Amino acid sequence: MIDKTLIKHKIVPWSYLQGKNVCKATAAKFYWPNALISVLMFLALSMPVIANADRQSAELPSHVSKHLMSTMRNNLESLAHITYLLADSKYAEAADMAENNLGMSSMEIHFKKFVGKYLPKGMRKISKQMHKAASDFALSARETEKDGDVNRSFSALSQVMNQCVACHDLYRVNRAD
Numbered sequence: 001m002i003d004k005t006l007i008k009h010k011i012v013p014w015s016y017l018q019g020k021n022v023c024k025a026t027a028a029k030f031y032w033p034n035a036l037i038s039v040l041m042f043l044a045l046s047m048p049v050i051a052n053a054d055r056q057s058a059e060l061p062s063h064v065s066k067h068l069m070s071t072m073r074n075n076l077e078s079l080a081h082i083t084y085l086l087a088d089s090k091y092a093e094a095a096d097m098a099e100n101n102l103g104m105s106s107m108e109i110h111f112k113k114f115v116g117k118y119l120p121k122g123m124r125k126i127s128k129q130m131h132k133a134a135s136d137f138a139l140s141a142r143e144t145e146k147d148g149d150v151n152r153s154f155s156a157l158s159q160v161m162n163q164c165v166a167c168h169d170l171y172r173v174n175r176a177d
C-alpha cells in the first residue's frame, strides 16, 4: 500500500503513479532515494559556484595583473619541468629549477618589488608560503640526490602545489589580457 501522506504532501505525484505499470509500493520505495539523490546532486553541483562567488578579487593595475598572470604560467611550466626531472631521477636539476623559478630567490625578483606591494595581505601571505615551500622542496630534492628517497621529494612538492590550490581557491584578479 502506498503511504497516503506522501501523496498528500506531493512527494509522490499521483499523476506519476497513474498509468504506470508498476506496483504502488515499489513506486513509493523507488521514488525516495531518487529524490534524495537529486537533492544531493544539486548541492554538490552548486558548491563550486558558491565557492567561486566567494573568491576575493584583487584589483590590480593592468600592467601588474598582466605580469602576475605571465608569472603564473611560468609557475605551471616550472612544475611541469620539475615533475619531469623527478621522473628522470635528475634531483639536483629539479632542486635548481624549483629554487630559481619558485623558491625564495625568485620571490625577490618577481614579487617584493614589482607585484607584491599591490597584492591583498592574505594573498601575499600565501605567496610567501609557496616560495618557502618551493625552497623546502629544493632542499628535499638535494637530500634525495644523496639517498634516493624520492617519496620525500614528492611529498615536499605536494606542499608547493597545496599553496597554488589554496590561493586559487580564495582569490581572482581583474583580467587585463
Ligand code: HEC
Pocket (backbone or CB within 6 Å): 069, 070, 072, 073, 075, 076, 077, 079, 102, 123, 124, 126, 127, 130, 160, 161, 163, 164, 165, 167, 168, 171, 172, 173, 174
Ligand atoms: C598568492 C596567490 C597565488 C599563488 C600562490 C598561485 N597562484 Fe596562480 N593565480 C592566482 C590568481 C589570483 C590567478 C587568477 C585567477 C583568476 O582571476 O581567475 C592565478 C592564475 C593562474 C594561472 C592562469 C594564468 C592565465 O594566464 O590565465 C595559472 C596557470 C596559475 N595561476 C598557476 C599557478 C601555479 C602552478 C601555482 C603554484 C606553483 C600558482 N599559480 C600559485 C594566484 C596564485
